[in-house]
Amino acid sequence: MKRILRLLGVLFTLIVVSVTAYAQGRTLDDAPELSDFFEAEVTRLERANELTGYETLADWERAKPVLRQQLFDMLGLDPLPRRLPLQPVVTGVVEHPEFVVERLHFQSLPGLYVTGNLYRPVQQAGPLPTVLYVCGHGQVKKDGISFGNKTHYQHHGSWFARNGFVCLTIDTLQLGEIEGVHHGTHRLNRWWWNSRGYTPAGVEAWNCIRALDFLETRPEVDASRFGVxxxxxxxxxxxxxxxxxDRIRCAVPVAGITNLRDHVVNGCVEGHCDCMYFVNTFRWDYAKLAALVAPRPLLISNTDKDPIFPLEGVVDIHRQVRHIYQLYGAGDQLGLQITEGPHADTQELHLHAFRWFNRHLRNDLTMIEKTAVKFFEPPQLRVFADLPRDEVNTRIDEQFVAAAPPLSEQQLGQPGLLETYTAKLLDRCFQAWPEVDDVSREVRVEPGGTVEVNGTEQVVARLTFESQPFVELQMSVLHEAGTELRNLRRVVLVVSPGGALPEAAAEGIPGPAALLSLRPGVHGPWPGNESKQIQIQRRFQLLGMTLDGMRVWDIRRGLQVLRQQCPRLESIEIRCAGGCEPLVLLASLYEPPVSSIVVGALPVSEPAILNFSRTMSPGLLPELAGRRTKLVVLSAAR
Structure with missing residues (x-):
């Protein structure tokens, strides 16, 4: 026995060491400039989102409906989909001496199937308090058949039914019986999710809303006593x-939240798929999400050695949310449970959750006598014998959030269209742009030697400047010897999306040229393999930004610096290189008009900018830019 205990001790030590190594492996020590950038951005958002900034309950009550609407929006639920008939079907029943399990499905949208198990006591005198159990990533699959993660978590539903509750356990999109996708940006390079404003978290939220709608139709359920x-x-x-x-009257989220610092700076994002995140349009830290539950009973539950929901972040969430509960005078309705253990479904977590629901949904303070036990083999809880052919689960990312439709001729003719869309884009796509006052005005001008362009010797002036804190750009300005920058009257600005531009890019351009490269250290590529590149990009989206969105700002800064260094400019022509046409056109909407923009072809693809294709069709962008400046399309000229 002692030998077994020693082996278990060694095994536990190895687990702790491996978890520590995993956490340390997610740092960005090999990219200090990038690390500094993320640290600065997270610090800025922490200050902007700190909940103790709400000094009175009236302050919070004014903000709460706005914040809730922002959350609907960031989940792709604004506007909310139509509540069409659920078409529930019970495909079978499994019986236990103490409870019954109904195998069922409903459609939260036409063809979007939600499979689940409804646990209810064999005998009940009237409607019972009801818990919606939503599953974590516990895959149960054999011989190519997915039985749904509801079967992995069956012991929770069984406990509730054995103790006087009804419980509906529903499968998730990815690990349900119909296997959808949670990993669009995590490993599938579906960066268009950013532009569409799509996250599978929105589908999961919608399925939960519709699950409550379904439960309200059941006579066994007391809809005034819902928990989750x-x-x-x-x-x-x-x-x-x-x-x-608000139909949820009591909540116990377990190992499901930590702060933005943990996700971005400490790298917890690398352990999570996309279903864990809203599209952070309004640049939240996650305590705002938690505070929207107040003043309803809320138990924040976690273990102390969880590498993807670290203890410090969980405690910080509780600290901030406690302030909101105290404003309500409802401090006793908020709990924090920290038990010993890793990221696992431990019994200690079960017991406190069960007592919380007994206390707040049944007014029952007795001790827990029955533990959570699995009674069934996964096939017994399977809903579908054959998967429905009309399912949209596997492609719901293409339709859950609608792309903006093209405008009609009548809509294009409406006054104020340009002003309307520039305001929309600022609100929906570019919230992360820095304040102008936060950007250094210092520009280093250094001689870059001479080059021969178009048979003429040109002097190179290299301009180094800050686009935003910790993001440094370089721009080379080529002009004739004997002419100073401040005396230039005309410049052609060539913009490239990546790498240093060779001075040869100025060939064929008459007169002075400015060459702007959009790949400083923060923009990548970064040290590490392809997986590392992906996880760094995902950090940007958690901050409410993307690389393309930042590059639009970089072009704006390039124009600002060019005008600053060449105050007598009368003409700026912009030429695009490397497919950055949409970025240049977007930047041109927010700076004083240039003389002309020359593009090889009109952009037909959408840039990877948060909410871009959700806000406007790509075909509208050249129309808007052309209302401010002359747009020359070389392919059309040919």
Whole structure:
């Protein structure tokens, strides 16, 4: 026995060491400039989002409906989809001496199937308090058949039914019986999700809302006593539904939240798929999400050695949310449970959650006598014998958030169209742009030697400047010897999306040329393999930005610096290189008009900018830019 205990001790030590190594491996020590950038951005957002900034309950109550609407929006639920008939079907029943399990499905949208198990006691005198259990990432699959993660978490539903509750456990999009996708940006390079404003978290939230709609139709259910819980991914979905829907009267999200610092600076994002995140349009830290549950009973539950929901971040969330509960005078309605353990579904986590629901949904303070036990083999809880052919689960990312349609001729003719869309883009796509006063005005001008361009010797002036804190850009200005920068009257600005531009790019350009490269250290590529590149890009989207969105700002800064260094300019022509046409056109909407923009072809693809294709069709961009400046399309000229 002692030998076994020693082996278990060694095994536990190895687990702790591996978890520590995993956490340390997610740091950005090999890219200090990038690390500094993320640190500065997170610090800025922490200050802007600190909940103790709400000094009175009236302050919070004014903000709360606005914040809730922002959350609907960031989940792709604004406007909210139509609540069409659910078409529920019970495909079978499994019986236990103490409870019954109904195998069922409903459609949260036409063809978007939600499979689940409804646990209810064999006998009940009337409607019972009901818990919606949302599942984490526990795959149960054999011989190519997915039985759904509801079967992995069946012991929770069984416990609730054995203790006087009804419980509906629903599958998630990715690990349900119909296997959808949670990993669009995590490993599938579906960066267009950013532009569409899509996240699978929105589908999970919508499925939870519709699950409550379904439960309200059941005679066994007391709809005035709804609770929600789940762990890991299910912990996150517990936050979504509890924050969005006041029908949830009591919530226990388990291992489903930490702060923005943990995700971005400490690298926890690398351990999470996209279903864990809203599209951070309004640049939240995650305590705002948690505070939307107040003043309803909320138990924040976690273990102390969880590498993807670290203890410090969880405690910080609780600290801030406690302030909001105290404003309500409802401090006793907020709990924090920290138990010993890793990222696992431990019994210690179960017991406190069960007692919380007994206390707040049944007014029952007795001790827990029955533990959570699995009673069934996964095939017994399977809903579909054959998967439905009309399912849209596997392609819901293409349709859940609608792309903006093209405008009609009549709409294009409406006054104020340009002003309307520049304001929309600022609000929906470019919230992360820095304040002008936060950007250094210092420009280093250094001689770069001479080159021969178009048979004429040109002097090279290299301009180094800050686009935003920790993002440094370089621009080379080529002009005739004997002419100073401040006396230039005409410049052609060539913009490239990546790498240093060779001075040869000025060939064929009559007169002075400025060459702007959009790949400083923060923009990548970064040290590491392809997976590392992906996880760094995902950090940007958690901050409410993308590389393309930052590059639009970089072009704006290039224009600002060019005008600053050449105050007598009368003409600026912009030429695009390397497919950056949409970025140049977007930048031109927010700076004083240039003389002309020359593009090889009109942009037909959408840039990877948060909410861009959700806000406007790509075909509208040249129309808007052309209303401010002359647009020359070389392919059309040919």
């Amino acid at each position: 819980t789940g762990r890991s991914g299910g912990g996150a979905y517990s936050w979504w539904i509890a924050a969005l829907d």
